[in-house]
Amino acid sequence: MGPRGESMKFREQLPTGGPPCPPPKAHDGGQERAFRFIPTATPVAADFASNQAKQEPLPLGVDPCRWASCSLYSDMETIKKKRLLKNLQKFAFVAEIKIAAGSGLLLLTGKHIDFWMFETFDPIAAIVQTQAL
Amino acid sequence: MAQTKIRERLATFAQVLEYMDGPQAVLLDRTPDYKIVAVAIQRNDYKQPFFGAGISLGQWEKYRRGFVDLRFLFVHPQHKEWYLFDLQAAKNKLVSLTPVEKDQFAEENYIPEHGFFSYDHSEPIKATETDGLATQKYNTDGIWDLPDFTQFYHKVTDLYAFSLSLKKYVSPTVSVDLKRKIKESFSGHPLRGGSSYGNLYSGLLSVQSLGDRLSVGRLRYASPGEIDVKGRLDVFAEVAAALAQFSDNYDAIKDRYNTLYNFLQKNKLLKMDVEKFEDKGSISDYILKESNEFSKALMIEDAKLIYELTDKNSLKFAKVLLAHFRRLDGYFMFFAEGRVKDPQTIDS
Numbered sequence: 001m002g003p004r005g006e007s008m009k010f011r012e013q014l015p016t017g018g019p020p021c022p023p024p025k026a027h028d029g030g031q032e033r034a035f036r037f038i039p040t041a042t043p044v045a046a047d048f049a050s051n052q053a054k055q056e057p058l059p060l061g062v063d064p065c066r067w068a069s070c071s072l073y074s075d076m077e078t079i080k081k082k083r084l085l086k087n088l089q090k091f092a093f094v095a096e097i098k099i100a101a102g103s104g105l106l107l108l109t110g111k112h113i114d115f116w117m118f119e120t121f122d123p124i125a126a127i128v129q130t131q132a133l
Numbered sequence: 134m135a136q137t138k139i140r141e142r143l144a145t146f147a148q149v150l151e152y153m154d155g156p157q158a159v160l161l162d163r164t165p166d167y168k169i170v171a172v173a174i175q176r177n178d179y180k181q182p183f184f185g186a187g188i189s190l191g192q193w194e195k196y197r198r199g200f201v202d203l204r205f206l207f208v209h210p211q212h213k214e215w216y217l218f219d220l221q222a223a224k225n226k227l228v229s230l231t232p233v234e235k236d237q238f239a240e241e242n243y244i245p246e247h248g249f250f251s252y253d254h255s256e257p258i259k260a261t262e263t264d265g266l267a268t269q270k271y272n273t274d275g276i277w278d279l280p281d282f283t284q285f286y287h288k289v290t291d292l293y294a295f296s297l298s299l300k301k302y303v304s305p306t307v308s309v310d311l312k313r314k315i316k317e318s319f320s321g322h323p324l325r326g327g328s329s330y331g332n333l334y335s336g337l338l339s340v341q342s343l344g345d346r347l348s349v350g351r352l353r354y355a356s357p358g359e360i361d362v363k364g365r366l367d368v369f370a371e372v373a374a375a376l377a378q379f380s381d382n383y384d385a386i387k388d389r390y391n392t393l394y395n396f397l398q399k400n401k402l403l404k405m406d407v408e409k410f411e412d413k414g415s416i417s418d419y420i421l422k423e424s425n426e427f428s429k430a431l432m433i434e435d436a437k438l439i440y441e442l443t444d445k446n447s448l449k450f451a452k453v454l455l456a457h458f459r460r461l462d463g464y465f466m467f468f469a470e471g472r473v474k475d476p477q478t479i480d481s
Binding site for chain 2: 088
């Protein structure tokens with residue numbers, strides 16, 4: 001593995017031909033606590049798939065690389081705050097995960113994390129706990 | 134949800150505000166004073182459905198600066214118009230809008246709950262003309278009650294508004310209408326004491342735009358504590374220079390103040406409506422002479438301009454200077470008492 005895991009394969013197909021994806025600022029140092037909105041109490045791997053993997057069309061104003069990432073938050077307070085938006089109230093649960101170093105590339109923007117998982121990373125195995133919102 | 138109009142309206146996509154696996158809130162532009170803030174919603178007939186509200190630039194600025202939450206923009210949008218749109222259907226950044234009513238369904242299913250502010254966004258808001266303001270930091274010490282913070286902030290605000298208004302009045306980029314309002318603030322009050330001076334300063338405050346208005350950046354209520362305010366660098370510099378002059382020559386300036394104040398008091402002019410003052414003769418000449426000396430002691434560079442703005446009425450001119458002194462004096466006392474120290478201006 002290179003300094004950012006350059007030789008690792010990603011879990012999802014990432015866009016090519018444009019700017020580097022994941023961006024150079026992303027790191028593979030892991031994240032002790034990360035939180036992901038999930039729809040049910042029993043998460044499945046698909047709950048961690050990006051919209052690109054779900055073959056959703058790329059929206060206006062969104063970078064294709066980011067469209068292929070999984071959104072996480074760095075703390076529970078932020079999750080609660082985001083639920084003030086009605087569209088995110090469809091997620092009735094949150095999964096706390098622990099991302100070990102070398103699991104994928106992470107880009108932190110404020111409290112939001114874009115996560116590009118390596119193919120060796122199993123999001124379900126990384127779940128520490130699941131709780132209702 | 135009822136669709137009220139068939140006519141198509143368009144807006145230009147500006148930016149994503151909130152992101153979670155995709156855009157959750159976005160901003161669109163219709164005109165320079167018409168923006169649409171929108172949130173992602175659940176709706177089967179659109180691929181990427183959003184519900185938006187037509188807000189003014191002023192509302193956007195208030196939101197951007199954290200004065201109001203997102204819900205407020207949806208409940209009280211300036212233009213009183215709400216829209217549905219499909220972000221996926223946008224072409225060349227142009228989004229087709231469908232006007233709708235804000236009904237009970239929208240209230241329950243689309244409009245955000247209270248407490249989501251601009252600083253909660255995942256995405257940084259793109260720069261606007263109000264960026265680039267400087268920060269004035271004050272370190273506080275000693276015991277402060279909440280009224281002390283209020284009093285200090287009012288002094289800073291009044292001094293800032295006074296200086297900024299004079300700068301705006303001579304700026305070629307400021308509209309005639311705004312200059313008229315500044316002039317009215319200086320000359321349109323009777324200045325008989327009490328609230329009429331408050332009216333002068335509230336008038337000066339009201340002519341400031343959100344982009345250059347002073348705002349609290351940070352307040353740490355402790356001993357020692359910290360107060361940060363944001364505003365224009367050049368105005369902070371002028372207030373700092375005025376404070377330095379005041380501090381270095383306090384006794385001389387106070388003597389000048391007392392001379393002018395006592396003269397007005399002796400001649401029962403303090404409570405006289407300035408419009409009723411007969412602005413000619415020896416009394417008027419004396420007031421003008423003393424006021425000019427007083428403004429020199431205060432090192433007010435814009436004394437001539439203030440005289441013009443007060444309709445070249447010597448009593449009005451004198452009363453405005455006296456009021457300015459009292460605010461500067463109040464501001465200075467916080468420093469003299471050791472409760473505020475080491476003011477620092479940080480350029481953005």
